[in-house]
Amino acid sequence: MTTNWWERQGDLIMRRPFNEWTFTHMNWVLPTERIAKGQPNPFPEEPADLGLLTYGDGYNLDDLHRRTNTTAFVVLRDGMLVHEAYPGAFARPGARMQLFSVSKSVLSIMVGIALAEKLIAGVDDPVSAYRPDFRGTAYQDVTVAQLLDMTSGVGDLEVWDVEDSGIKRFERAVAGGGDVVEIVKSARRSATKGERFNYSTFDSQVLGWVLEAATGETLARYASRKLWRRIGAERDAYYWLTRRRPRTAIGAGSLNATARDLARLGQVMADDGLAAGERVVPADWVRRSRVPRHGVGTLGPSGYPHYGYANHWWTLDDGAFTGVGVHGQYLYVDPAARVVIVKCSAWPTQDDPARDKETISALKAVAAHLSAGRLIRT
Template identity: 65%
Template structure:
């Protein structure tokens, strides 16, 4: 007679995530992301941002930028910058002219529409400024629920438009990409996997009183975009086309990619795609106090508001754990100084930059394919190089 013993009960191993659940991670890795960031319209539903009838080519006066920048005790060349920071597109305007243009990315070129990630946030801010001037949005101190009743009962119920613009809503956790169940990862999975982006945002917890501290938040800008759409009764893509893109003299249509889940929605904090030259036109708009093609497209006071804030928690070096020490924040733009004519920049993960220096009359667009979403070392090096380029032209005036 054979004796039997009871088998020990081992916990069942967790089921590994499927490709569908991990697609965000896979598509963002090198070297795949060089293709991904130039072909988002092949991967996701999209909505067109029409450029309109007026096309105004940028004057082209190429120069060889034979200069170096100082970083970590060494002088480095721009070739080193591009290699070390995975540049895919690099464009420099001075006095509104293209003086340097380079596309080291395998799939990049002048007509390539690049995935801009959170540069989209700064564009959303410009659209909010236009909507305020038109009266579609009544006041920056209006509440989210004045426009979106579906946020009654959520942590965003008493949040104002002003708090969304400064990312001081006090809602949501620290935006980190390497924690599987963080808010931003659940947001990413919902956008790409067919889940409800609305429910992910509605479930965000309150973590601080409104207006008290800065916490970088794609959720805040997503709601800002939804407020804009509700107030204007237009999609963000249609509003961008009609109120801004067609006035820039853009060379190509842009597009937003949309969530897979229905109702499909653009990601106002991260899904705009456009050519580097057309992104540079936004920088020119900022240098010219909101004027493009002889028309006041964005209110001048809104542009100036984007160059710096008087809120102490938004000053350079005071942003806390969700901002690098060399940045401040204002109106969905990253600031680099305290004066109204200091440089400021729009930023996107994986190394996207729209750098604007009004005093030097310089605009620089850098698109990249970093292996990770955030990288403080690559960011500091990039800013050192962009400052050096702007200073070069400022000193040559």
């Protein structure tokens, strides 16, 4: 049977060169819910010249942006804005960037807050305690901790280039008006829960639904109250929503925010959960996100060898950790170097091991360059 354009629109909006536009205009493509900001708190700025920085085979940042389709690049050191660039055709400081699975890391932050508020009683609670409608599915006894660490044992390897894979059916349902909840509920068990890592957008989506049930609020409202109104965000953010009603945010991948505001969240994580001296995220939750639950090089086929994983964050061998989204989205935090980097991109494909490896090499080089005191002020 021929698939019509409406069902394939997910493929169309992610294809270059269209994705340079769609990744900054998702609110023109899908319904959305606003994440309202509070009082803006502009960054202190201390511009740095990173023109002398090199990585890999002598590449510089201009090479990085060209070779890895960068659209936005923001660097903080000690909470100060030291560098930003917007190579993308439609990117600018006020543009809300499509962050894809960096949304998962932001979702984890909110889960940590809800746990501190006792809205979620504990990480060992099962999904069905908050979503009784998941009883009888493979997710009913999966715990919050197992969702966070991607060890639910539900579903198969997440691949984008297999037409009938779970993630492709999920994507088509989200954009084309299908039943997203039923697709997730129909996922089958493939391993004993808690046994092995398997990167899963379904796990994150279920976690987002658990959070909404526990708080009694949509992700957007909770994010506004607990994050955007507290971190000094400069602009409202938004989640885009499914076409089918009742519409739902994709906690696993539909957050859109400016690169600067995403960097603010990274700074909270670098500062052990504080923003302007006030507690936003529990310190123990920040630490849980830094310490790998799965060590670097142990993730198997659903993770690159230079990553470990913890709490919906990808961990690195030098103590840094990062949110990562398809098509090249990064929220990179190096607490030791006091460096936070946001890189948004418009890769031609969802996954690209070579571009990812090069990006991580470059981000490490930026952090090392600034940490070593080679900050040359302009």
